Amino acid sequence: MEQGVIVKGIGGTYDVETESGVVPCILRGRLRLRDDRVLVGDKVEISREPGGEAGVVERILPRINELTRPAIANVNQVAVVFSVKNPPPNYLLLDRILVQAELLDLSCVVVFTKGDLDPAGALDMANKYAAISYPTVITSVIKSEGLDELRELLKGKISTLAGPSGAGKSSLLNALDPALNLETGKVSAKAQRGRHTTRSVELLSLGDGYVADTPGFSRLSMGTDQERDLQFAFPEFRPHIDACQFRGCLHRREPGCQVKEAVKTGEILPRRYEHYLILLEEAAPRY
Ligand SMILES: Nc1nc2c(ncn2[C@@H]2O[C@H](COP(=O)(O)OP(=O)(O)OP(=O)(O)O)[C@@H](O)[C@H]2O)c(=O)[nH]1
Ligand SMILES: [Zn+2]
Incomplete structure (x- = not known):
């Protein structure tokens, strides 16, 4: 069985890049019945007639992840x-x-x-x-x-x-x-x-x-459930987060905040911290 990567999909035809070039493929019937779509980036196994130009996607190999936007x-x-x-x-x-x-x-x-x-x-x-x-x-x-x-x-x-x-x-x-x-x-x-x-x-x-x-x-804008995760999306905050005085510190106005301290000492770029505050505001739950 040949392996390849789906590089493009239009109207039921999928271009699969294999070691021997791009092979236009259709999906094996049972794949068409699956709920989860076949995505560009999927690693797949294909079959084709000896010497055939076109093939059939037989199997989708396990994904490491899947993005929705872009899919x-x-x-x-x-x-x-x-x-x-x-x-x-x-x-x-x-x-x-x-x-x-x-x-x-x-x-x-x-x-x-x-x-x-x-x-x-x-x-x-x-x-x-x-x-x-x-x-x-x-x-x-x-x-x-x-x-x-x-x-x-x-x-x-x-x-x-x-x-x-x-x-x-x-x-x-x-x-x-x-x-x-x-x-x-x-x-x-x-x-x-x-x-x-x-x-x-x-x-x-x-x-x-x-x-x-x-x-x-x-x-994309921030999801309203990401308030707590946001701090970890700033890699330069991570060494300071555990040192804050309060557990659950969101590094806004809390006393003893070591993230704010690191902004003062120049370890964290003020502009990055400002952006953190803007995104934090967006991620705040709305009741
Ligand atoms: N001076 C300079 N101009 C560049 C360079 N790279 C691109 N440009 C110019 O920037 C403009 C935009 O380049 P594109 O490659 O069309 O930009 P793009 O990001 O693909 O744009 P979209 O397809 O609309 O997203 C063109 O006028 C290019 O000539 C560069 O390295 N130096
Ligand atoms: Zn803090």
């Missing part, structure tokens, strides 16, 4: 992509995406694109996120910088790209692999098309890994 199985990490300039990064959105990924137990890497537009600024931004423990890369497709580093981070994994339109995601993917030949630059034209057609999720094959360039993460 992808077996995601290893989220690559958060923001440009250094044009447009400048919206840090609240950046931190919001990191938090959503942390709450889903996904690893994150942070990519600052268009590094050529402000090399010093880029370094400053990257250092701040690297200090939090995130693998961080500065890229420039114009100067061909950071591409090998990023390839290394994406290698052998299924990554979803998350970041605002215009951050340069398509340009970056093309630079990583020109064969992808993605449309770039015409921001307004692309935005318009986006409004009229719902783009289906697709995994792009990159080296021996996959990336999905899909909207989703940035749209």
